[in-house]
Amino acid sequence: MSVLNEVYEKVKQRDPNQPEFLQAVQEVLESLEPTVAKHPEFVKAGIYERIVEPDRALQFRVPWVDDKGNVQINRGFRVQFNNAIGPYKGGLRFHPSVNLGVIKFLGFEQIFKNSLTSLPMGGGKGGSDFDPKGKSDGEVMRFCQSFMRELFRHIGQFTDVPAGDIGVGGREIGYMYGYYKKIVNEHDGVLTGKALEYGGSLVRPEATGYGAVYFAAEMLATRNLDHKGKIVAVSGAGNVAQYTVEKATQLGGKVISLCDSDGTIIDEKGIDAEKLKFILELKNVRRGRIKEYADKYGAQYFPGKSIWDVIKEQGVKVDIAYPSATQNEINEAHAQALVQNGCVCVSEGANMPSTPEAVEVFINNKILFGPGKAANAGGVATSGLEMSQNSLRLSWTREEVDQRLHGIMKNIHKSCIDASEAYGMPGNYVAGANIAGFIKVAKAMTAYGIV
Numbered sequence: 001m002s003v004l005n006e007v008y009e010k011v012k013q014r015d016p017n018q019p020e021f022l023q024a025v026q027e028v029l030e031s032l033e034p035t036v037a038k039h040p041e042f043v044k045a046g047i048y049e050r051i052v053e054p055d056r057a058l059q060f061r062v063p064w065v066d067d068k069g070n071v072q073i074n075r076g077f078r079v080q081f082n083n084a085i086g087p088y089k090g091g092l093r094f095h096p097s098v099n100l101g102v103i104k105f106l107g108f109e110q111i112f113k114n115s116l117t118s119l120p121m122g123g124g125k126g127g128s129d130f131d132p133k134g135k136s137d138g139e140v141m142r143f144c145q146s147f148m149r150e151l152f153r154h155i156g157q158f159t160d161v162p163a164g165d166i167g168v169g170g171r172e173i174g175y176m177y178g179y180y181k182k183i184v185n186e187h188d189g190v191l192t193g194k195a196l197e198y199g200g201s202l203v204r205p206e207a208t209g210y211g212a213v214y215f216a217a218e219m220l221a222t223r224n225l226d227h228k229g230k231i232v233a234v235s236g237a238g239n240v241a242q243y244t245v246e247k248a249t250q251l252g253g254k255v256i257s258l259c260d261s262d263g264t265i266i267d268e269k270g271i272d273a274e275k276l277k278f279i280l281e282l283k284n285v286r287r288g289r290i291k292e293y294a295d296k297y298g299a300q301y302f303p304g305k306s307i308w309d310v311i312k313e314q315g316v317k318v319d320i321a322y323p324s325a326t327q328n329e330i331n332e333a334h335a336q337a338l339v340q341n342g343c344v345c346v347s348e349g350a351n352m353p354s355t356p357e358a359v360e361v362f363i364n365n366k367i368l369f370g371p372g373k374a375a376n377a378g379g380v381a382t383s384g385l386e387m388s389q390n391s392l393r394l395s396w397t398r399e400e401v402d403q404r405l406h407g408i409m410k411n412i413h414k415s416c417i418d419a420s421e422a423y424g425m426p427g428n429y430v431a432g433a434n435i436a437g438f439i440k441v442a443k444a445m446t447a448y449g450i451v
Contacts, residue, residue, distance in 0.1 A: 003036055004029040007048045018101025020327060020352070024108050025052050027356060031434035034423040039442070045450070047442045054081040054107060055088075059100060060150045062128055064143045067136055075099075076147050078126035080160055081107040084444035087158055088124030089114055089380060091165030091193075094172065097326075098127045105327070106165075109351055110380070112437030113373040116412045119384035124160055126151070132167050133287075144175035152180050157188045157390070163383045164193040166326065169239065169284070170205075174198075189390030192383035196395075201386035203401040204379075208349060209243030210402070211378015211409050212322055212370070216347035217251065218413035219368040219429070220320075225344065228252035233318040235259050235307045236325035237283055237290050240349040240376070244322045245271050245279075253320060257307045260290040264307045266316065267299035308334035317341050324349030332357035339365045348372035359430060366427075374412050374433040381408045 011025050029048070036043060062074040077100060080088045090110040093103070103125050111123030128147060132140050155162060164173055173193045181187055187199075194200035203210070213227075220226055232253040234241050237260045245255045254270040258279065267275070275297060282288045294301035302310050308330050311318060321343055323330050327350065330338075335358035338346070345368040348354065352372055354362070362369040382405055389395055396404075412433075419439070420432030 002033065003043055004033055004048060007052060010049070011052050015101065015104075018104060020105035021101045021108065023356065024105040024352060027352075027359075027430070028108070028112065028434050028438070031431040032438055034425070035435060035438065035442075038423070041446055042442050045446050047445055050445065051082065051111070051438070051441065052108070054079050054104065055083065056080050057100065057104065058154060062130065062143065062147050062150070064139070064146045066139050074128050074130040074143070076126070076128045076150060077103045078151060078154055078160070078162075079103045079107040079124060080154070081123040081125070082111045082441060083122035084441050084448070085115060086120035086122050087156075088160035089121035089163070089383065090123060090125040091127075091163045092168045092172075093125070093127035093165040094130045094132050094167030095127070096129055096131045098129045102327075103127055106351055109373050111441060112434060113377045114380055114384075115437040115440045116374055116415060116433060117377050117381040117384060117408055118411060119381060121380065121384050124162075125165075126162055127165065127168075130167075132172065137171070140172060141175045144172055145179040148176045148179040148183070151176075152183050155190055157190050157387070161189065161383075161387060162191055163380070166238070168193075170195055189387050192386045194386070199386075199390050201382060201389055201401055202396070202398040203405060204382050204386055205239055206243040206246070207382035207405055208240045208376050208379030209245070209324070210247045211381065211405060212240070212244055212324070212347045212349040212375045213247040213251065214378065214406050214409035215370050215375040215413055216320060216322070216345055216368075218410060219347070219370055220345055223344075223368070226251065227320065230254070230319035231256060231317055232320045232322065233257045233307055233311065233316070234322045234324055234349075235329060235353075236350065237279065238324075240379070241322075241324040242276065242280060242283070244324055244349055245276055246273075248320070248322070249273065249276070256316075257310075258290055258293070259307050259325065262289050262291060263301055263303040264305050264310050265290055265294045265299045265301055266310060266314075267293075267297060308337070311341060312337035315341060318343050320345045320347070322347055322349050323353035325353065326350055327352045328355050330354040330358045332361055334358060335361035339367065344368060346370065347375040349376050351376065363428065363430070369429055371430045371433050373437065374416050374429060377412055378405055378409055381405060
C-alpha cells in the first residue's frame with residue numbers, strides 16, 4: 001500500500017461520518033502521488049499525515065432570541081486547518097447543511113486555494129447550521145452577535161481572518177464586525193468582505209465570479225478559444241453566479257441560466273445587463289425567488305430542477321459551464337450530458353461542485369476543467385488584497401484591484417499548467433492545482449520542524 005493510501009485509510013477510520021471531507025482528502029491525495037518519490041523529505045517529516053489533520057476544530061453553542069421571544073440554539077464552527085504560510089483565512093457559511101465534516105472539507109480545500117494565490121494566507125473555514133433565509137434583520141443581527149461572542153476569542157488580523165460564504169453577505173459581515181469591534185475595542189482587518197465605508201475593498205463582491213471567468217478565459221486561450229458567441233450555463237443566483245454572469249457577458253458570452261433552491265430558469269435570449277440588474281435587486285435587496293425572473297421576462301422555469309438536470313433532460317446546448325451553487329451539484333450523468341451537448345470548458349465557481357465521477361468524465365473527454373480551488377480563488381485573493389489595504393490604511397481604485405485580481409488568476413493558471421507538466425500530467429488542472437498548492441505549504445511545514 002502506498003504512503004498516501006495509508007494516510008487516506010487512517011482518515012477514513014478517524015472520520016467515517018464526514019463524506020465531504022473524505023471526498024476532498026481522497027481527491028487531493030490521489031493528485032499528490034507523483035510528489036512522494038520526488039520529495040522523500042516530506043514523507044520523513046510526516047507532511048502528508050499532518051496536512052490532513054487540522055490544527056484545531058472548534059464547535060460551540062450559539063443561543064439567540066427570535067422575534068417572538070423564543071430562545072433558539074444553533075451550532076457554530078471554526079476549523080483552523082493550516083497556518084504554515086500565513087494566518088488562517090476562509091469564509092463563514094450559514095446554512096442548515098453545515099456540520100463539522102462540511103467545514104473540514106472547506107477548510108482543507110482552502111489550504112491549497114490560498115496557497116495558489118501566492119498571498120500569505122493559511123487555510124480555515126467556519127460557519128453555523130443557522131439559516132438566514134426568512135429571518136428578519138433583527139433575528140440575523142442577534143444571531144450574528146451571539147456567534148461573534150464566542151468566535152472573537154479565536155480570531156485576529158494576524159491569527160485568523162474570516163470572510164463571507166453561502167448565507168453570509170454584507171449584512172451578516174456588518175453585524176459580526178460591529179460586535180467584534182465593540183468587544184475588543186479595536187478597528188482592524190479581522191474580517192474581510194466588509195462594506196467600503198468601514199474598510200472593505202472595491203471589487204470584493206465581484207471577485208469570485210470575475211475570477212472564475214478570468215480563469216476560464218486562460219484555459220480557453222490554450223486552445224485558441226474565447227467567450228465570444230459561446231452559450232454559457234451558470235448555476236446559483238447568489239454573489240458568485242451574479243458576477244460570473246456579468247463578466248462572461250462582458251467577454252461576449254450569452255448566459256442562459258440561473259437557479260436557486262426552488263428551481264431553474266432558462267432564458268434563450270440571454271441574461272443581459274438590464275436583466276442582471278433585476279436579478280441583483282431581486283436577490284440582494286428583496287431576497288426573492290428566481291421564478292420572478294421567469295415571470296417578468298417570459299423565460300422557461302423548471303421548478304425543483306437544477307440547471308444540470310434541465311440540460312440533461314432537455315438537451316440544452318452549452319459551450320461553457322460555471323457551476324456556482326454548492327458542492328456535488330454535478331454528478332456523472334450531468335457531466336456526460338454536458339459533454340454530449342457540446343461543452344468545452346467547465347470552471348468551478350463553487351467549492352467542489354462536481355463529484356469525483358463527474359470530474360473523471362470531464363478529464364477523460366479532454367474538457368477544459370478548472371477545479372474550484374483554482375478557478376474560484378479570486379474571492380479569497382481579493383480578500384487578501386483587502387487585508388493588505390487594511391494594513392496599509394488605504395484603498396486602491398477599482399481598476400487597481402481588478403488588475404491585481406486578473407494578474408493573480410493568470411498566475412494561478414500558469415502555476416497549474418507548470419505543476420501538471422513538471423509532475424507528468426500535462427493539461428490536468430486538478431493535479432496541477434493540488435500539487436502547486438501543496439508544494440509551497442509542504443516546504444514551509446518542513447522548514448518549521450515538527451510543530
